[in-house]
Structure formats: C-alpha cells, structure tokens
Amino acid sequence: MDAPFGGVNMIFFGDYLQYSPVLDKPLYHIHALAQQYNERQIEMQCAQKIISQINCVVELNQQMRTEDARYLELLTRLRDGKSTVEDYQLLCTRVIGAPNLKISLQQEPWSEAPILVFRNTLRTQLNNRVVLNKAIETGIRPVVCVAQDYIRNKAIDDSRLRKAILELPDNKTEHLPGYLPLVP
Template sequence: MRKELSFQVLWQQTWYLLVDEYSMLYASLFEKMNARLRELRATEEQHAKHQPPFGNMSILLSGDVKQFGPIGMRLYKTLFDTVVLLEDGMRFKQTESGRRYQAFLERFRNERLTEEDYRWLETRVIGGPGSAIDMTDPKWQTAPIGVWGAELRIPLAMINALCAADKEHKPILLCVADDMDITERSQEKRPSRELHRHLSMISKIKTGNMPQILALIRDQQYLLTCNDATELHINNGSQATFHLAAFSPSAFFSKHTATVSDRPVDIIVATELPLYVFMDVEKADHTPIDGVPLSPSGKPLTPVFPHTDTFTIEIPSRIPASPDEEKLIPKHKYNLRRTQLPIISASALTF
C-alpha cells in the first residue's frame, strides 16, 4: 500500500509523458494508459472517473508514420492540440550536414564517438559552446524549445519576447511573481537574495507551474497551466493569446527600454500583479460574459486570474564536489508561497 501511494505521488507530480515509436502501439494500450493515469492522478476531491483524459497530462507522441495518407493530418489535428510533421529526414538527407549526422549515428550506435563528435554535439545544445541557435531567426522565434533548467528557460523566454516585441512594435508587460518565505509561520518575509537566486533556477513544475517572471505581449500565444474549467476546455496546456490586463487603481508602473536590432523596445513593470488578464483561449467553449470584451474575431475572451500555491524547496548548505557527495550534504528546507498568473511562455519549456 505504501509503495502504491509513493507511486501515485510520483505520477501526480509528472506533467509530460513522451511516447516514442507510437505507431507500434494499439489503441487498446492507449486506453489502458488513460485509465491507469486517471486512477494514479486522482485526488480525494476528484474521483478517477471525473479526471480529464490521461489524468490531464500532456502526452507527446513521436515516431515514423509510413502510411500517413490518405487521411493525412486531419485525424491527428482532430485528436491532438499540436501536430508537427517532419518531412526532412536528416538520417537520409544526402547533404554535407545529413551525411555528417549519418556518420555520427553509426559511431554512436557502436560506441565509437570521437572528440570531434562531442564538440559537434555541444553546438546542438542551446546555450552550449558554439551554439548554432540565433533567437532573432524567425524559425527559432516560433519553435517551442525544451530545456532542462529554469536558469536557461527564463533568458530564452525573455529573448524571444524582446524579438517578438521588436517585430510587432509592441511593449512588453513584465509580471513578476509575488513570493513569500513562510518557513516560519509566525514571521512571513520576502525571500533572501540567495533564496531568490535559487528560485530562478528551479523548474516551474516545482513552483506550481507558475513562472518567476512572465513577459506578456499583446496578440502573442502562451500556454495556460491551470485547470479552471476543464469542462469548457480551459485547462493545463491550453493555448491562449494575450489581449488585455486589468490592474487595481493603486498599481504603479515603471518604464524601461531595451535595444533590439538597434531599435528601442519598451518594458512595462508594475508594482503588483494584474487583477486578471483577458486571454483568447484556443479551444474554450463558453458564452459571452457580461462586461468581458470580445476578441477581434468576435470570440468571447476568458478572464484568467492570478493563482496562489505553496511549495517546498531544499537548498544544499554548500556546493557538492561530486554527485555522490551531494547526498551527504545537509540541506536547508524552505516553504514558500507564490502568487502569479498561471501562464507560461510557449517558446521555452522546462522538462
């Protein structure tokens, strides 16, 4: 029973499931996965039968689809939020880069990688030495990028926001999370500089899926991380376009300027979070709400409110010299409360 509970806790903290070579799986297996995940991710308040499909996890399927026609992408676009068809197979491309990749794969399969291979691999890593990624390139501005750490995700999201704001000639609204250190219940306080720095480096999954810094640009797409109304398709992973933000009369704003492509980009920072923001949620299904504006296409906008969540993090007392030593170093435990809009940039996601 204890093992089952720990297994359930593990899956309740997991938000992405990647299935490779999915064309080898039968529909019956997907149904079993769906039933089991709904069971594992059910809470006392929400029974398994009331859980969204796959326990509201984001399912990423990848694989070769040899018999794509005659249905084409229509079936997949009906069933999934996002479908990406890669028509340019690097393993079979007879170009210099394609042949280089084929030779690398052959050495990799036979455990014969060279120093040159490792140096070449580093150029494929975002932020690595000699990284080939240019965030001013439109193809990178529109591509979702998976990274392992928030310390890389936040700068990437900001670079993407600056490039988008420069291109659209629009200002950036910067929303900074309201964090409180509640480790000592009788004495709530703002996080120390060291704790604040550590918060900037941990995954959003550990912070209630709410980012430390959120850059909003009008008419840009984002992802919701809340389950405010799953029956209306307003849930975790929903794509949404930002339109407007509403602040209290007491809010103050400061204006800053960044330079992109030799042109100024305005960055607006508020002293407090918006009361709510209006988003055009892609698949939302609800009637117009009194007092809520419509999108340019005439679709009712959805108000999204800040969420508050508590979480616990552990910080080692010193930097370990090796992975083995890390387990032996004492850790300081902190309880924190974060208030932030349940929205993340779709340009850089943390695994």
C-alpha cells in the first residue's frame, strides 16, 4: 500500500510551541530549492509532506506543566523572543552551583523540580545522578541496561568499536543511550 503510515490511522502528540530544534530547522521551515539535496534535507521534505497530510488537529490550550504563573510568563516571553532582564534574574535564582549539585538534587524542592538544560550531555549526567540518589535513598542497587548494537543484523564483535558506540552521546544515537541506569 502506498499510503502514509501504511493507511493506518495515527494519533500524534506534540508541542508545536516548543523551542526550535537545536542546530536544526523545525518541520515547518521552508527550505530553499537546490539542485541536489543531502540525505537530511530529503528526510525533512518527506516529513513535511507527511505532516501536511494530517487532516484533523485537536489543540489543547490549557497549560498543565507548571502552576507558577511568573515562570509560565517567563517561558512565554522566551518562546516569543521577548525576554526581559527580570526573566534572566529569575532564571539565575534557579541555577544549581556545581559544589552543591549532589546535595541540592537530594533535597526539596530540587528533588522533584523539572530542570532545564542546554546540553544533552548535562541532561544525561543529571538523570544518572537522580538514579544514583534514588538507589542510595531506597537501598536498592541500580541496574544498568546496556544497548545491543548491530551492524547489518550482526552483533558487533570488535570490543573497541562496541565501547566507542556505547559511549556516544545520545544525541548521536537518535536519543537511545548506550547505558541506561535504572532503579528497579
């Protein structure tokens, strides 16, 4: 069958008011015509064509992520590119200093707070720290799930290559980590 998604009805969830992708263009970006396209540009054009075929949209307009009105207003201005000095000062009050990182993440309110970061590597480090803190708190040993990578349907035999692939940052592996620590 030559229909998007094999003719199967699909439901998509997303936030069209998200910040633009880091070092990339959003799907709605119009690309200039070129005589030759690279693989990424072709993928983007295919995705745009599929998205343009969506025929029903339900827009949820009640924000449910934060009850902090001041912070929500800050995020709205940030999204619109209209941040203020006061916004910057508010964000500075939420920065965790490196010496206090371990202690702060174990204490309220930081132990339950969403944390915004600019780099995937920092996000991964913070998530790993949360797993370790939870393991210490519960007295349960963390379990580390290790990715099983294949090349042409064959497991990787070369230990150096396997180690290098496992240690790639997850923004290079479609956000699939090589190592995923968990507390059962």
